[in-house]
Amino acid sequence: MxxxxxxxxxxxxxxxxxxxxxxxxxxxxxxxxxxxxxxxxxxxxxxxxxxxxxxxxxxxxxxxxxxxxxxxxxxxxVSERPEGAAQNKQASGMEGQSLKNRDQSVMDKHTRYKSSVRQSISTADGLEVAGKVVKMAQENKIECALCGGLAMHAYGFTRATANVDFVAEARLPLPATRELEMGGVAYTVQAGEEKEIEVDWIIRADEKKEVYEAALAGATSTDDGLPIITPEWMVILKYLAGRGKDQIDLLWLLREEGLVDRELVKQHINGLFGRYSFWPLADMDNLFLEADVMKARDQNGK
CATH class of the missing domain: 3.30.2020.10 (NE0471-like N-terminal domain)
Incomplete structure (x- = not known):
């Protein structure tokens, strides 16, 4: 198989x-x-x-x-290793290990990044880190908006999240710990005196770039002044991501009374897909129905 x-x-x-x-x-x-x-x-x-x-x-x-x-x-x-690396690996073993140790030392010194099992963060710690990076972004005139798990917290759905996610238009003047496969980088930012939290700074460089740029352009703000992706664009981004946790987030957003303007979601989809919007709109109508059924069951105690 x-x-x-x-x-x-x-x-x-x-x-x-x-x-x-x-x-x-x-x-x-x-x-x-x-x-x-x-x-x-x-x-x-x-x-x-x-x-x-x-x-x-x-x-x-x-x-x-x-x-x-x-x-x-x-x-x-697709080879994950540059061509020719396998043949040269044994011959340059000691030298390669030395370079690896040196590079790791440099990374630890400049980013204080530590390899560890990622654990869930609290809303308070996440918001503290979000405030720091937003301030830096504003100082550098970089547009950004909160998305992901912490954005769900801001909209009232508290679930586990291991990092702070932002959609952004450019990089921050911080040392990056890694490159994001979808486009963008990750940073490590201090929360309190001892905690370090990873920030995924998403700058899409693939076929979803246009969608994320539109979501960023339409961002709103939380009561505390943090820029955040609107509930309508969150629904679309979650739909396109398609992972299990995204489906849960999407249905929760749709079930909340008065949170998501469903007609606006459809307008955004029409703007993105044009004459091909029939199929994502049909999917979205099914999701609207599923959310309504789930909400009715909750209200009836079933």
Missing amino acids: NPYVESVRALDDYELDVLFENGERRRFDVKPYLGRGIFTRLRNRGLFGAVRVVAGSIEWPGGLDLSYDTLYLRGEA
Whole structure:
């Protein structure tokens, strides 16, 4: 049996970067499918970039999908190591280890980054860190807005989150601990005297870039003045992310009375996908219905 898909990312030239649960990464070329039946819809860049993982395979709005078997068997294996590194590894073992130790020392010195199991953070610590990075962003005239788990906290849904997520237009003048696969970097910021919290500073560089830029442009503010992605754009970003926790967040947002303007969500989708918006709108109508059913069950105590 072939492995299930763990994550997928749309690339330029209608290709997909697919990570499987066994750790293998493959690149899948969708171009041969673009002239076939309903797959012609994927010529729309916005729709193509809306790919997500569903039940171990991948899916686009409107039910377009490719199985994990197809992706694995027909995808081109991608080496995680630069070409030639395997042959040189043994010969340069001692030197490589020395460089690795030196680089780690530099990273520890400048970022105080520590490798550890990521633990959930409190809302108070998250907001403290968010305030610090927003202040720095404003001083450097960088637009940013809170998203992710801490944004859900701000809207009233307290769930576990291990970091602070922002959508941004440019990098902060801070040393980065790592590059984000989707685009952007991670920083480590002090909370209190001893805690260090990771901040994912998202600057999309893939097919979802346009969506995130639109969400950032439409950001609002919390009562404390922190810039935050609106509930309507949060619904769209969660829908496009497609992970289990995103589905939970999305349905919670839709169930809250008066929080999400559903017509505005549809307007945003129409603006993003144009004549291809029928399929994501159909998906969204189903999500609206599912949220309403869940809310009715909650009210009836079932």
